[in-house]
Amino acid sequence: MSVRRSRTPGRRLTPAGVLLAALALLFTLPGAASADGTPRTQDTPQRGSAHMGMGVIEHDGQGGGPPPAGNRAVQTEGVDVSSHQGNVSWGSLWSSGVKWAYVKATEGNYYKNPYFAQQYNGSYNIGMIRGAYHFATPNDSSGANQANYFVDGGGGWSRDGKTLPGVLDIEWNPYGAACYGKTQAQMVAWIREFLNTYKSRTGRDAVIYTATSWWTQCTGNYSGFGSTNPLWVARYNSTVGQLPAGWGVYTMWQYTSTGPIVGDHNRFNGALDRVVALANGSGDAGA
Template identity: 75%
Template sequence: MSVHTSGTAHRSRARVHLRTRLGAMGILLLSLSLSLSALIARPAHAADVPARGSAYMGMGVIPHDGQDGLPTPGDATQTEGVDVSSHQGNVAWSTLWSSGVKWAYVKATEGTYYTNPYFTQQYNGSYNVGMIRGAYHFATPDTTSGAAQANYFVNNGGGWSKDGKTLPGALDIEWNPYGAACYGKTQSAMVTWIRDFLNQYKARTGRDAVIYSATSWWTQCTGNYSGFASANPLWIARYASAVGTLPAGWSYYTMWQYTSSGPTVGDHNKFNGALDRVVALANG
């Protein structure tokens, strides 16, 4: 009787031990599963988001529109240009001029919180070598109003004068590098924000600003709104061998950003016309 009792007790303890181990394994597997789910669902770490002010024209084009080739060179009806920001630092403008670049846009501002520390060297340097140049503003519609950003832009380098060498300011409105692609705005609210910027810019300078954007962003975030096409020149971003479909309302582009050449040179662009048409846009 005692032997039987001992064996039964041993088997009972073994079963308890097994259940304990299985329970522990289950808890471990559940913990791993929850950890994996949390990792998958976790938003991008703050370290993955660039610092405010570091955005530049075309920052979102490569990941969204890709790059599948360059335009055929040697088109005499187009004029080469560049756009630069603080990423390029002090630019060797004479070298660019010698390579055939005849116009430039320089980032002046972003939101109502950032001015380009290299703006003076870039804006005046391009002018001094003979280029026709203008300034651009990187829009952040989630931070302040369109009118407030237009004022900030004009007050910090984005103005215009009829000297034959100054292009109208450009509104860079594209993918949000700091968060949601459309800055948390509905399509109608985005159109309203852009309209407020454009109206205030014209009130301050007398010129209609250039709109820089990509067709895919414009379609997603404005509903492919066509109402600005009659007044505002289009600067289309498309890193490809052709511009492709333009946003609604525009039957042609004024400028085309066709490639990004890296931090030392800036992005390259073609003006849709000979140099005299660049001068015409500058003069209004």
């Protein structure tokens, strides 16, 4: 006589149960949601991978390149780099006419660029005027917290004639909601706290990097920083276009993400002596 073994109830799942279990696993995996609660997808980039202009083409599009040199005032070529570029060939960039550079130092309050030393020191050693930038994630922590993290992570300043003031990179959120879940008033308050903390730590007014469309959407086109903080505007087209409110001129213009040697190329709105002036603290509110 055979003996029938008892089975633990629920051990075998129906097809519907398998599907529900798979869905439950998906939304409990690390990274299933961004820090502000926005659901993440397979297309969401890894935290720490953000860089200047990451959302410009998607949100603002891309037109022609900069106008011919003979049709514009004297400008000075520069680049910005992050961990995506790895060890940069600074000699090649210098020979191509690049005279200044910004290097990503930090992001949020959780990431430091592992290539920062090679990029920051390498650009300096080849003769460039260089500075550091911070990719802001206002949903993660306060403006003061991130400004301190930036300064402690390489974003400080020294009066050596070759170090530019730090940059607050404030733009589209690559990990979730464009404005990081903040109202326009909350965003302005966060930016102000970052800028005030940075100045208290370094004695310098930080540069603001942004795009006009993001600034309009997420700050209500706030005009209160134009008299103190230099503007670095992102627009991939043959003209810089309309500037955010409060700025009558731009100091720097990121005009392409497909430049030679490294992708992101920029124009400083002035000759090299104006770049030096900004480094020395005598050109903070515009070139």
